[in-house]
Structures are given as structure tokens and as C-alpha cells.
Amino acid sequence: MTGLALLIPLALFLGLSGLAAFFWAMKAGQFEDMDGAALRILIDEDPS
Amino acid sequence: MTAAALKAPLPGREGLGVGPAEGGRTSESERRRSARQPTPAPSLPGRGETERSVFAVPGIHCAGCIAKIERGLAELPGIAAARVNFSARQVAVEHVFGLDVPELQAAIAKLGFEAQPLRTAEADGVARSESRALLRATAVAGFAAMNVMLMSVSVWSGAGGATRDLFHLLSALIAIPTVAYSGRPFFRSAWSALRHGRTNMDVPISIGVTLVTGLSLFETLTGGEHAYFDGAVMLLFFLLTGRVLDSLMRDRARDGVTALLKQTAPGATLLVDGAAHWRAAGLLVPGDHILVAAGERLAADGIVEAGASAADLSLLTGESAPRRVGVGDKVLAGTLNLDAPLTVRVTAAGPDTAIADLARLMEEAGQGRSRYVRIADRAARLYAPAVHTLAASSFVVWLLMGAGWHQALLIAAAVLIITCPCALGLAVPAAQIVTAGALMRAGVLVKDGSALERLAEADRALFDKTGTLTLGRPAPELAGVPEEARPVLLALARASRHPLSRAIAAALEGTCAASVSGLTEEPGFGMRGTMAGIPVSLGRPASAAGMAAELRIGALAFPVRFEDALRPAATATVVRLAALGVESSIASGDRAEAVAPVARALGLTAQTGMHPEDKLDAIARLAAAGHKVLMVGDGLNDGPALAAGHVSMAPASASDVGQNAADAVFLGDSLAPVAIAVSAARRTMRVVRQNFAIAILYNAVAVPLALLGLVTPLIAAAAMSGSSIIVVANALRLRSAAR
Numbered sequence: 001m002t003g004l005a006l007l008i009p010l011a012l013f014l015g016l017s018g019l020a021a022f023f024w025a026m027k028a029g030q031f032e033d034m035d036g037a038a039l040r041i042l043i044d045e046d047p048s
Numbered sequence: 049m050t051a052a053a054l055k056a057p058l059p060g061r062e063g064l065g066v067g068p069a070e071g072g073r074t075s076e077s078e079r080r081r082s083a084r085q086p087t088p089a090p091s092l093p094g095r096g097e098t099e100r101s102v103f104a105v106p107g108i109h110c111a112g113c114i115a116k117i118e119r120g121l122a123e124l125p126g127i128a129a130a131r132v133n134f135s136a137r138q139v140a141v142e143h144v145f146g147l148d149v150p151e152l153q154a155a156i157a158k159l160g161f162e163a164q165p166l167r168t169a170e171a172d173g174v175a176r177s178e179s180r181a182l183l184r185a186t187a188v189a190g191f192a193a194m195n196v197m198l199m200s201v202s203v204w205s206g207a208g209g210a211t212r213d214l215f216h217l218l219s220a221l222i223a224i225p226t227v228a229y230s231g232r233p234f235f236r237s238a239w240s241a242l243r244h245g246r247t248n249m250d251v252p253i254s255i256g257v258t259l260v261t262g263l264s265l266f267e268t269l270t271g272g273e274h275a276y277f278d279g280a281v282m283l284l285f286f287l288l289t290g291r292v293l294d295s296l297m298r299d300r301a302r303d304g305v306t307a308l309l310k311q312t313a314p315g316a317t318l319l320v321d322g323a324a325h326w327r328a329a330g331l332l333v334p335g336d337h338i339l340v341a342a343g344e345r346l347a348a349d350g351i352v353e354a355g356a357s358a359a360d361l362s363l364l365t366g367e368s369a370p371r372r373v374g375v376g377d378k379v380l381a382g383t384l385n386l387d388a389p390l391t392v393r394v395t396a397a398g399p400d401t402a403i404a405d406l407a408r409l410m411e412e413a414g415q416g417r418s419r420y421v422r423i424a425d426r427a428a429r430l431y432a433p434a435v436h437t438l439a440a441s442s443f444v445v446w447l448l449m450g451a452g453w454h455q456a457l458l459i460a461a462a463v464l465i466i467t468c469p470c471a472l473g474l475a476v477p478a479a480q481i482v483t484a485g486a487l488m489r490a491g492v493l494v495k496d497g498s499a500l501e502r503l504a505e506a507d508r509a510l511f512d513k514t515g516t517l518t519l520g521r522p523a524p525e526l527a528g529v530p531e532e533a534r535p536v537l538l539a540l541a542r543a544s545r546h547p548l549s550r551a552i553a554a555a556l557e558g559t560c561a562a563s564v565s566g567l568t569e570e571p572g573f574g575m576r577g578t579m580a581g582i583p584v585s586l587g588r589p590a591s592a593a594g595m596a597a598e599l600r601i602g603a604l605a606f607p608v609r610f611e612d613a614l615r616p617a618a619t620a621t622v623v624r625l626a627a628l629g630v631e632s633s634i635a636s637g638d639r640a641e642a643v644a645p646v647a648r649a650l651g652l653t654a655q656t657g658m659h660p661e662d663k664l665d666a667i668a669r670l671a672a673a674g675h676k677v678l679m680v681g682d683g684l685n686d687g688p689a690l691a692a693g694h695v696s697m698a699p700a701s702a703s704d705v706g707q708n709a710a711d712a713v714f715l716g717d718s719l720a721p722v723a724i725a726v727s728a729a730r731r732t733m734r735v736v737r738q739n740f741a742i743a744i745l746y747n748a749v750a751v752p753l754a755l756l757g758l759v760t761p762l763i764a765a766a767a768m769s770g771s772s773i774i775v776v777a778n779a780l781r782l783r784s785a786a787r
Contacts, residue, residue, distance in 0.1 A: 004211075004214075008218065011195065011198060012222075015191050015194060015195050016191070018191065019188065022187050023184065023187065026180065026183060026184070032133060032135075033132075033133045033134055033135050034135050035134045035135045036114065036133060036134030036135060039110065039111040039114060039134055041111075042111035043111050043114060043115040044115075
């Protein structure tokens with residue numbers, strides 16, 4: 001029983017942080033260009 | 049690459065809000081003027097404010113392309129930044145006002161990519177925030193569903209007594225705010241339907257969810273055995289997923305195709321006693337004299353009083369071959385004046401112009417289509433009353449059989465939850481979005497799900513000729529020009545912005561240009577210059593028939609003829625459409641002699657010399673004969689027909705109006721996407737019908753259980769997710785639909 005007192009808030013907290021992270025990501029435009037991000041890593045930085 | 053963007057020779061956003069420019073003109077009017085007049089690449093660092101233009105660039109396919117476009121554009125004067133969106137195959141360019149769209153398009157073309165301008169409509173923001181709100185509601189419902197399920201699984205595994213009550217209470221604490229937040233789209237839609245005396249799919253959903261939540265709360269507070277919070281929340285989650293898919297699909301298409309009648313000039317330079325004033329288009333009245341500079345669009349219909357020039361009517365007709373206009377000729381609003389200034393006496397302005405007439409015609413023609421009822425709504429019309437009756441009668445029957453009101457209500461709620469069109473809500477959007485995605489990869493942007501439904505029903509196709517069956521741009525026939533004269537031709541052609549010259553320059557890509565000096569463009573004739581002392585020219589031949597030009601080197605003359613080639617795969621498309629049971633024919637505004645070769649080549653019957661009204665009539669006649677007409681066209685003159693057709697498609701090269709009126713836009717030169725879209729739409733409808741069958745089968749099994757009062761929360765949850773997953777999996781088969 002005492003275990004529940006810890007685990008349930010913990011589970012809810014983790015779930016809520018996931019939800020918050022999703023809201024942030026949506027607001028910050030993380031989903032604007034899903035395929036582009038994977039390709040951009042291949043672009044060399046400008047030499048200059 | 050952000051570094052590259054920052055290095056651009058422009059202050060970018062810092063320029064925003066800079067005060068009045070010199071001469072006491074306000075920054076606002078300065079901005080508007082320079083935005084409208086396509087002056088050659090003005091890089092005015094320090095004074096420039098930036099605006100955003102978005103282009104569709106279907107040719108982007110690797111990291112190299114991204115780097116090439118972003119760096120290449122950022123180096124140009126006047127461009128602050130360029131950002132590629134790879135998923136959407138789009139480039140957003142941040143640039144100074146005054147750099148106009150064709151120039152940016154040319155800049156991208158110079159980097160080796162074909163670009164189509166897209167409008168960054170502010171109205172887009174509304175739709176986008178709608179699907180964002182839906183997405184947020186879905187995320188909340190998903191979070192709640194997972195956590196409530198966590199509790200429920202413990203209860204089902206045998207938790208009892210105080211633990212069960214605690215878990216039920218916690219579930220209630222999560223579920224009730226979730227229902228209040230995520231259920232809003234359904235409550236709102238159900239309420240507006242009820243207020244108008246109708247019923248839709250959202251009514252049983254709303255009643256079911258509220259009833260179940262309320263009953264479960266009652267159970268929780270009285271320490272009852274079953275609480276259905278997980279069912280209610282999961283139901284919301286699945287249904288919202290369907291809504292999000294539907295809304296995302298509309299957004300994505302809206303990204304691709306948004307335009308309005310914005311192409312008419314916002315105003316004109318008015319001549320009053322020799323002095324020139326800027327006047328907004330709405331304030332022009334018949335009788336005014338306006339000065340139209342080369343490269344400017346006409347703001348009103350009128351008659352040429354002075355000057356001679358070539359006019360680009362592509363906005364109105366979709367036809368790129370310029371037409372000569374001189375004193376006494378009638379010119380229409382929206383026409384682009386190509387090479388010399390004209391003085392025009394206004395005959396009609398504002399709502400009386402030909403372009404505004406067409407817009408009205410289009411609006412009227414489009415009303416028939418808005419009466420189309422989507423398949424999901426048609427299903428709901430049958431389904432919703434059946435569900436209401438079933439739930440209500442189960443409640444009454446159980447009461448009559450002596451069950452308490454509490455138990456009877458619980459069973460009625462179970463019936464509502466079980467019959468709630470979970471799979472039904474997903475059946476249509478899941479299939480349609482998968483197909484739309486597949487079609488997008490094949491180069492067809494479908495505007496919404498209903499377009500796919502109507503496309504599947506098409507059994508007759510009408511094609512416009514110019515720009516639809518043909519490429520709509522002149523291709524030079526260079527056989528008459530010997531190899532050694534081509535460098536001269538290129539040198540002359542590339543110095544001009546005339547469409548025919550551009551076509552020649554494009555065709556001669558790879559040739560090394562000769563050095564020609566003293567290049568001048570003579571309005572109404574063409575280019576002149578000298579090469580090693582010999583006068584050379586490229587211009588209008590003395591006896592001009594059709595589209596032609598003549599290259600002169602000294603005394604030698606070489607004719608260059610132009611023709612409008614058929615789109616690639618045009619014949620194959622017509623054949624494939626015929627195999628699909630869609631009979632095609634041509635409806636063209638062009639003369640019979642011009643249409644005949646195309647009709648012969650494709651083996652189609654043709655109607656020629658048709659006005660926009662005639663095309664409407666033709667469609668109305670076919671519709672009266674019971675045909676569902678697929679209209680494929682591109683010009684503004686096709687606008688009403690595109691709006692009137694049961695479904696319509698336009699090439700990406702079409703006028704804005706054409707793209708706006710069409711249900712689907714296909715990219716690239718090939719005509720093949722038309723047949724691909726029809727066959728993909730039919731496959732989609734087959735899958736949708738299968739999905740309906742699955743949903744009905746599921747109900748046939750689950751409803752008797754619910755009526756008998758055997759449905760526990762566990763059974764409800766399993767049945768609901770099981771049927772949804774099957775429906776989505778079935779829809780995923782459509783990923784290869786666009787073939």
C-alpha cells in the first residue's frame with residue numbers, strides 16, 4: 001500500500017511531463033519538418 | 049546553415065518598423081509600391097523590411113539539395129534567409145519587399161530546381177490552430193487513457209475493497225477534466241446539430257461519453273463495482289485521432305494550394321492632366337486614364353489609347369503566348385503588360401471587370417458541390433438514430449423486466465459506448481489520409497477527403513486543351529537554325545524577359561553564348577545587337593503566323609517556330625482513364641484548327657470555341673444525364689467549370705484561380721497523375737467500405753452482449769481498441785495506392 005503512495009504520483013508525474021514535452025514540441029515547431037531534420041545532419045557546416 | 053542565413057547582406061528583421069523613407073512618403077506606401085512594381089532586384093540594405101514567400105519545390109530529394117538551395121538563396125542580395133521544409137518539399141524565403149515572386153522563382157530555377165510559388169495566406173492560421181487544438185485534445189486524451197488504463201488493469205486483475213475505490217477515484221480525477229477538455233469538439237458539434245434540429249455522429253458520442261462518465265462517477269462515489277472511465281476516455285482518444293487525421297489532411301493540402309483573386313493589381317497610376325497619381329483599384333472609375341508600365345498588371349478593364357505592347361493573358365486564359373495589343377484594343381484586368389508602357393482608358397473597374405464576373409460565376413458554380421454529403425455523414429444519418437433507439441429501448445426493456453433504474457441506465461450506457469462509432473469514426477479518415485499521403489508522393493495534392501470520395505465517383509472527364517493536355521508553354525522548333533548560329537540566338541534570347549525568348553534560352557541550355565554587343569530591346573519587335581560588326585537581331589518575323597520568331601545575322605534569316613507540346617503520358621492517361629470506365633473529351637476555348645491536332649493525337653472528341661458559360665452548360669448537361677464529371681483545366685476561364693464539375697483537377701502550372709477552384713492539383717509536366725488519382729480514389733473507397741463492413745461486423749457481435757448487460761469495462765475496452773486497430777491496419781494497405 002505504501003508503495004502505491006509513491007508509485008501512483010510518480011506514474012502521473014511522468015505521464016504529465018510527457019504531455020508537457022509534447023505540448024512544448026508542438027509549440028516550438030518540432031514537427032514542422034520531420035524528414036528534413038534527418039538529412040540536415042549530413043550537411044557540412046560552412047567552411048568559412 | 050543558420051550561419052549561412054545570418055551572413056546574408058541584409059539586416060533582416062532589424063529593418064522592421066523603420067520610419068518614413070525620404071521624401072516624406074510613409075513607409076507603408078513605399079512598401080506597397082515597391083512590392084507591386086517588379087523593379088529589378090532592389091537591394092536596399094538598411095531600408096528593407098522583409099516578407100516571406102513560400103515555394104513548392106518538388107525536386108528536393110537529398111541533403112545536398114537542401115544545402116544548395118539554402119546557401120544559394122542566402123547569398124543573393126535582398127534575401128535574408130531561406131529555409132527548406134523537406135517533408136513538405138517547400139522553401140520559405142525571407143526577403144525584402146520588392147523582390148517579386150517571379151524573380152525568386154528564377155533564382156531557384158538558376159540553382160537547378162523547378163519552383164511553384166505558394167501563397168502564405170494569413171487565413172491559414174485559423175485552420176492550423178484548429179488542427180492544433182484537436183492535436184492537443186488528442187494528446188490529453190491519450191495521456192488520460194494510458195493512466196486510467198493503468199488503474200483499470202489493476203482493478204480487473206482483482207484489486208478490491210479500498211484499493212478499488214481509491215483507483216476508481218483516481219481514474220475519476222483524471223478522466224473528468226479530460227472529458228471536459230478533449231470532449232469539447234464533439235460537444236460543440238453535437239450541440240450545433242441539435243440546435244438546428246438535426247442529428248449527427250457527435251450526438252450519440254456526446255450523450256454516451258457524458259452518460260458513462262456521470263454514471264461511473266456515481267458508481268465511484270457509492271463504492272460500486274464497475275467504473276467505465278477507461279472506456280469513455282479511450283473512446284475520445286480514438287475518435288479524436290480520426291478527427292486529427294482528417295484535419296491534418298486538409299491542412300497539408302492547404303499548404304500546397306491557397307490562392308485568391310489577388311493577382312489583379314491593387315491599383316494603377318492615374319493620369320490627370322499629365323500628372324501621375326497612384327490610385328487604388330477600387331477607386332478607379334470608367335473614363336479614367338491609367339498608365340500601365342511594362343511589367344505591370346492592369347487593375348481594370350479598358351481600351352488602349354496610346355502605345356503598343358504585348359500582353360500576357362496567362363492569368364485569364366492559362367495561355368502563355370503573349371498577344372499583341374495596340375491602340376483601340378480591349379485589355380482586361382489581371383493582364384500583364386510585357387514590353388512597353390500603355391495608356392489605357394478604363395471601361396470597367398472593380399466588381400464590373402471580366403475577372404470579377406468570372407469570380408462570381410465560379411462562386412455560383414461551386415454551390416452545387418457544397419451540397420455533396422460525405423460518406424461518413426451519410427453513414428451517420430442511418431447510424432445515429434439506430435443507436436439512439438437501441439440504447440433507449442434497452443433502457444425501457446430492462447426497466448420493464450424489473451431491473452432497477454440504475455442497472456437499466458448502466459446497460460443503456462454500455463450500449464452507447466459499445467456502439468459508439470469508434471471504428472466508424474476512423475474508417476474514413478484513416479483510409480483517406482494514407483491515400484492522400486501516397487498521392488502526394490506521386491505529385492498530386494488532394495485538398496480534402498471529400499475530393500477523394502468524389503474523385504472515385506467520376507465517370508466522365510472533360511479536359512481543357514491549352515496548359516492541361518498540352519504543356520501550355522511554347523517550345524521552340526530549332527531545326528531551322530544551324531548549329532553555328534545557335535550561340536548568337538542564345539545571346540540574344542537570354543537578354544530578354546519575353547516568354548518566347550525565355551523558351552529559346554531554356555531550350556539552348558548547354559550552348560555557349562556568342563558575344564553580342566550593344567544589346568537593345570525594341571518594344572514590339574525584339575532584340576537587336578551587333579556581333580563582330582554584323583547587325584544581329586531576334587524578333588517578330590514580317591509575316592507572322594502563329595507563334596514564331598526570326599533570327600537575323602546580317603542578311604541571313606532563320607525562322608524559329610514555336611509549338612505547344614502535349615504533356616508527357618497524355619495518351620497513356622486517356623487510355624488508362626478509359627480502362628477505368630471514365631470517358632474523356634476535350635472542352636476548349638481555342639479555335640477548332642488549334643484543337644484538332646491534339647484531339648487527333650489523343651483520339652478524343654472535342655468541343656471548341658467554348659466560353660466559360662459554355663463549359664458550365666456542357667457540365668450541366670452531362671450531370672443532367674447522370675454523369676459525374678471530372679473537370680481538368682488550368683486557366684481562369686476554366687475556373688467556373690472547375691468549380692461546377694463533380695470533382696476537378698488542375699496542373700500546378702495553372703492560374704491561381706484554377707488551382708483554387710480545383711479539388712486536386714498535380715505537380716510536374718506529366719498528365720499521368722490524373723489517372724493515378726482516379727484509380728487511387730477508387731481503391732480508397734473500396735477500403736472505406738471494407739472498414740464499414742468490419743465496424744458493422746463488430747457491432748453485430750458486441751451489441752447483443754451489451755443488450756444482455758454482459759459488457760464489463762474490460763470487454764468494452766478490448767472490443768473498442770481491437771476494432772480500431774483492425775480498421776487502421778486495413779487503411780495502411782493503401783500506402784501503395786498511388787500507382
